[in-house]
Amino acid sequence: MTDxxxxxxxxxxxxxxxxxxxxxxxxxxLAAARPLSPAEILERGQxxxxxxxxxxxxxxxxxxxxxxxxxxxxxxxxxxxYALSTPGHTHHVVCDRCHAVxxxxxxxxxxxxxxxxxxxxxxxxxxxxxxxxxxxxxxxx
Amino acid sequence: MTDxxxxxxxxxxxxxxxxxxxxxxxxxxLAAARPLSPAEILERGQxxxxxxxxxxxxxxxxxxxxxxxxxxxxxxxxxxxYALSTPGHTHHVVCDRCHAVxxxxxxxxxxxxxxxxxxxxxxxxxxxxxxxxxxxxxxxx
DNA sequence: CCCTAAATGAAAAGGCTTTTCAATAAGAGA
DNA sequence: TCTCTTATTGAAAAGCCTTTTCATTTAGGG
Ligand SMILES: [Mn+2]
Ligand SMILES: [Mn+2]
Ligand SMILES: [Zn+2]
Ligand SMILES: [Zn+2]
Numbered sequence: 001m002t003d004x005x006x007x008x009x010x011x012x013x014x015x016x017x018x019x020x021x022x023x024x025x026x027x028x029x030l031a032a033a034r035p036l037s038p039a040e041i042l043e044r045g046q047x048x049x050x051x052x053x054x055x056x057x058x059x060x061x062x063x064x065x066x067x068x069x070x071x072x073x074x075x076x077x078x079x080x081x082y083a084l085s086t087p088g089h090t091h092h093v094v095c096d097r098c099h100a101v102x103x104x105x106x107x108x109x110x111x112x113x114x115x116x117x118x119x120x121x122x123x124x125x126x127x128x129x130x131x132x133x134x135x136x137x138x139x140x141x
Numbered sequence: 142m143t144d145x146x147x148x149x150x151x152x153x154x155x156x157x158x159x160x161x162x163x164x165x166x167x168x169x170x171l172a173a174a175r176p177l178s179p180a181e182i183l184e185r186g187q188x189x190x191x192x193x194x195x196x197x198x199x200x201x202x203x204x205x206x207x208x209x210x211x212x213x214x215x216x217x218x219x220x221x222x223y224a225l226s227t228p229g230h231t232h233h234v235v236c237d238r239c240h241a242v243x244x245x246x247x248x249x250x251x252x253x254x255x256x257x258x259x260x261x262x263x264x265x266x267x268x269x270x271x272x273x274x275x276x277x278x279x280x281x282x
Numbered sequence: 283c284c285c286t287a288a289a290t291g292a293a294a295a296g297g298c299t300t301t302t303c304a305a306t307a308a309g310a311g312a
Numbered sequence: 313t314c315t316c317t318t319a320t321t322g323a324a325a326a327g328c329c330t331t332t333t334c335a336t337t338t339a340g341g342g
Contacts, residue, residue: 017308017319038298053322058299074215075269093263102261112249113272120243122234122274128216129270131254133263158288158339179329194291199330 002084004030007069014067021056024048029064034099035073035081035092073101075130095135104131143225145171148210155208162197165189170205175240176214176222176233214242216271236276245272 007026008018016022024045028036036044038057045052061082064070068087073080073094080094083101091104113124148167149159157163165186170177177185179198186193202223205211209228214221214235221235224242232245254265 019308019320021321051322054298055300055322056320059320075267093257093261093265095263096266102263104257104260108253108256109250115249116234116245116272117274119245120234120274121277122236122243122272123280124234124272124274125237126216126274127270127272129268131257131263131265131268133258133261133265133267136262139264160289160339162290192291195329196291196331197289200289 002030007084010067010069014063016063020049021045021052022060024052025057025060029070029082029084032083034101035083035094037079037081040081073130075132091129091131093131093133095138096132097134097138097141100135100137102135143171148225151208151210155204157204161190162186162193163201165193166198166201170211170223170225173224175242176224176235178220178222181222214271216273232270232272234272234274236279237273238275238279238282241276241278243276 004026007030008023011022011026012018025041027048028041028045032044038054038061041057041061042052042054045057061070064084065072065082069084070082071085071092073083073092075094080099080101083092083103085092085103086105088105089107091107093102093104095101107129109127109129113127116122117124145167148171149164152163152167153159166182168189169182169186173185179195179202182198182202183193183195186198202211205225206213206223210225211223212226212233214224214233216235221240221242224233224244226233226244227246229246230248232248234243234245236242248270250268250270254268257263258265
């Protein structure tokens with residue numbers, strides 16, 4: 001969770017132009033409390049830039065994902081959409097009810113993965129972990 | 142990894158008919174060393190039953206998934222296809238190179254998930270974990 | 283064997299994503 | 313500022329992949 005200027009700076013540092021449509025998409029992702037599908041990003045993004053097109057949403061997400069600044073969030077029941085993320089190895093905790101998402105930076109799977117390596121003979125190179133739960137607000141209802 | 146008769150028995154126990162197309166799909170999944178896409182299951186399945194149709198592949202996978210006997214396997218780079226699985230909570234280790242898959246039955250994330258709950262305020266209800274690595278054969282190359 | 287409900291596959295419909303392409307706009311350099 | 317170049321844009325078309333529809337077939341209990 002950064003602010004617009006930080007994100008914009010990282011964007012430009014890669015040599016990408018910061019156009020109106022792209023600004024609208026960044027603002028939309030920054031304002032979102034949960035992962036958004038491309039169609040949802042389009043809809044919300046048009047409040048910032050009315051002529052925004054869906055193709056640009058896809059193209060911008062592709063760049064953000066390559067930069068490690070956004071990531072698809074999906075659980076067993078499918079893809080929940082895209083959320084901003086910190087570059088590097090992180091995980092997401094998603095609320096089952098309202099889909100609010102929190103990013104987890106550390107991960108302590110070392111011992112477990114060691115045992116997996118031992119049991120299977122595989123050399124472990126990476127993993128994908130998504131956690132589901134109930135956010136504090138939804139627990140009250 | 143069960144045998145055909147065990148799988149067939151579980152299938153019938155749910156009251157489903159065991160048709161030729163379905164037999165072909167089960168045999169295909171049993172013979173697969175890696176997750177297969179619906180199209181791949183169709184292609185391989187037609188060696189067992191020539192008239193197999195793609196729609197039946199989708200419908201059969203849907204039932205298998207609901208029974209917990211098959212599961213979509215996907216990593217960060219997308220869905221790798223469907224693999225047979227043990228009902229209940231398990232994980233998959235997928236080879237980066239040849240996609241060979243091994244199922245992991247135990248999982249020791251308890252402490253880590255407790256710390257996530259504490260840090261985020263979420264009540265944790267589940268998780269989705271896929272592990273990638275290099276299988277013993279691919280390590281030699 | 284029959285009989286019936288479940289299952290099947292072709293074709294159509296539906297969705298989502300990517301490609302194409304002519305028009306536009308960012309922003310480096312003058 | 314003003315130009316100029318090239319990246320970027322959005323509409324439309326194309327391309328998947330998945331689901332629905334429906335007339336026909338088949339499994340398997342009786
Ligand atoms: Mn991790
Ligand atoms: Mn687990
Ligand atoms: Zn919630
Ligand atoms: Zn391998």
